[in-house]
Amino acid sequence: MRQNQLSFLNISSKELLSNTIWKAVSVMFALLVLFSQNSFSQEVKKDSVKRPKIGLVLSGGGAKGFAHIGVLKVLEEAGIKIDYIGGTSMGSVIGGLYASGYNASQIDSIFKKTNFDELISDYIPRSSKNFYGKKNDELYAIVLPFSNFRVGIPEALSKGMYNYNLLSSLTRNVRHVRDFNQLPTPFLCIGTNIETGEEVLLNKGNLVQAMMASAAFPSLFTPVEIDGNLLVDGGVVNNYPINEVRKMGADIIIGVDVQDDLMKRKNLKNATRILVQITNLQSIDKMKNKIKDTDVYIKPDIRDYGVISFDKGEEIIRKGEEAAFAVYEKIKSLSNETTFYKKPKLKIASDTLQIQKINTDQLDNYTKEYIRGKLRFKPGSTITYDNLKTGINNLNATQNFSTISYCLQPDGEKDDLDLVLRENPTQTYLKLGLHYDGLYKSGILLNLTHKKTFLKNDVTSLDIILGDNFRYDLNYYVENGFNISFGFRSRLNQFNRNVTTSLSNLVSQNPNVNLINVDFMDLNNQAYFQTIFVQKFLMGGGLEYKYLKINSPTLSNVENIIDKSSYFSAFAYLKYDSFDDKYYPSSGLYFSTDLQTYLASSDYTNTFKPFSMAKAEISFVDTLFKRATFKIDADAGFTFGNTSVPFFNYILGGYGYSKINNFNYFYGYDFLSIAGNSFIKTGITLDYEILRKNHINLSANFANLGNDIFSGVDWISMPKYTGYAIGYGLETIIGPIEIKQSWSPEMSRGFTWFSIGFLF
16 A cells, blocks of 8 residues: 555656646746747837938028028938928929939039029020020110000019929929829928918929929019919918928928028118018018927028028038038937938939920910921920920010920820910010110110011011110011011111211312211111021021211212112021120121122212122130130121122221121221221130129231222232220120220221110
8 A cells, every 4th residue: 555655656746747847848938938929029119110200391591592402411411311301492492302312412513503693584595586586685674564555564583484494304303203292202392372372282293383383482483373373482471391291291300491580670771682571571480489399400590691692602501511510419319320321312314305295275376386386396306305495495585475384294105295385465565775885876775566566476676766866776577487487677877977088088089088077877678588597597588778868067069968869779698696695605606698789779979880799797706714705707798790889888997886787897997987899807806704794805806998809819918907905894784884995006096985785
């Protein structure tokens, strides 16, 4: 029994040991499972806890918004990845570019290359204007709408097309994105409904149009229409969209505030500052609470700069960097080794576009053919963004459209161009100009221009010049693009001046008479046609009636009349002009050739016989180095047939006046002081822009001139006439202001010429 008991005890102890071991194993397993679950949950929790989402808010402030670029540089240096961006005005432009993929250094380069003078003035390249447009746009200092005998003021200084074209090219990588949340960095911006005063959130649609609307500073840029809303600068209602960025999902807000504090009375001395003050009245009050809600608030010290201080861009960018470094510890705390982010440089998409379709709304006065003729490309064309910009500039240069916008829609692997045009309701303009030179003396120019007088594509323009010498210039022109255009021109020119010996010898038998004082009147009427030849040259011809009256108090005859005859002629011409500026070009080529045949005359002098005249001019301009250019030109002309009427001879001398007939400039000689029925002339000018819009130049010209010089070797002999000049020129709103001192080794004295304003 004891044995049985021992056996029982033995069995019990074994079972007990086994149970104990089993329980221990079970506990260990449970602990292991629990630990594993806890570890797993911790790993899951660790993986699920991601870095906080960072939103960037960029306020508006015009040129002061350059500080945003400096801040972005510092954020990238700290390794901060921006998850959401909201901006207003300039903040929307810089923010939109950053959201589309550019890094800070790329945006810095973009803004350094941008010509903000051209951006603000809505610069239209001279090459985009037709020959008629070039002439008219280089005459007038002020252009104002005119309707119902009332003078208006322009809607704004600029339509913003320069900016629109620039942003369209820069955002080509995302040109098909219509939801701004789908951009590389989700983005929004703010506009103001100018009709209701309501805030408009822009986070869908055409990115370029949204940025343009948000940055449409009142009076500087025209309002932008989006979805039926007429929008201007978002800074009017919300210059710091912090709440909107938080709603996007931002946990932490980095805000950059570049708006002004309210200015005192003594600083409110111009219209720009007053407008800025008005837009700041509400936004500064609202900013008090928004600053409290900003996790990292950055306020660059840009009190010394204004909304149009674009020429101080580099300084303002540095101010942005300094402000960001002032809170660098806060910024750096948002990043660590595992979350450090280096934004890559954006690889910009191809510049080439394949345009499948061109879509436009139905217009009242302009056909699709007219629009495509201006664009200079058709559906199915392969173009570049430069071609697109040129086409849009051509449309803008017509001034027939108050609004131009466009976007590129995907069409398979190609693009459709959706073009939105609003016809300009203003058809009449009042234009003003001012000029002074040594030949015509002082003149005030009043112009009235009216479009669609008789036909859809016509322009009627009347210049009245009041001053020392009354003049007028009436033009009627019908433009048909690459088809044949036609027009009519009537012009009166008159002045009083001592003129060339060739005229004095004609009317005076006294060999001692070198110059005579004359009253000169030229009434010219032309009917002509012209067309674009090989898409570059202007080719035309027509008929001319000219009435010429010249009299002189110097003469001893009763009427003191030298000539008062009517002349009838036919003419033809071919022109090419690629100068980038008429007065101070830095590049381009100009070529012109004219042929005129005088067929009949009322012949006051009883000496007229039919004759012809031919002349040509070529000029080439290029840049030597930065701000330094050179211009080389050559002119020649000759008469063939019968002996010409001396009053139509090639007459050289002077500078700075509006050329008519065969008058031409020549340094070193007084106005209209040498003449002949044939001539050849060459010249060179070196120009250096010492300060912005301030030029100094050196010029030299050489000529052979006389009667029938091409019948022998006179034209290739050493120059008979030489002249030199040194000058200073200033570009102003009324045109160039110039002074030139000229001299010639053949003359006993030099000549000083003043010229003020555009030539007319």
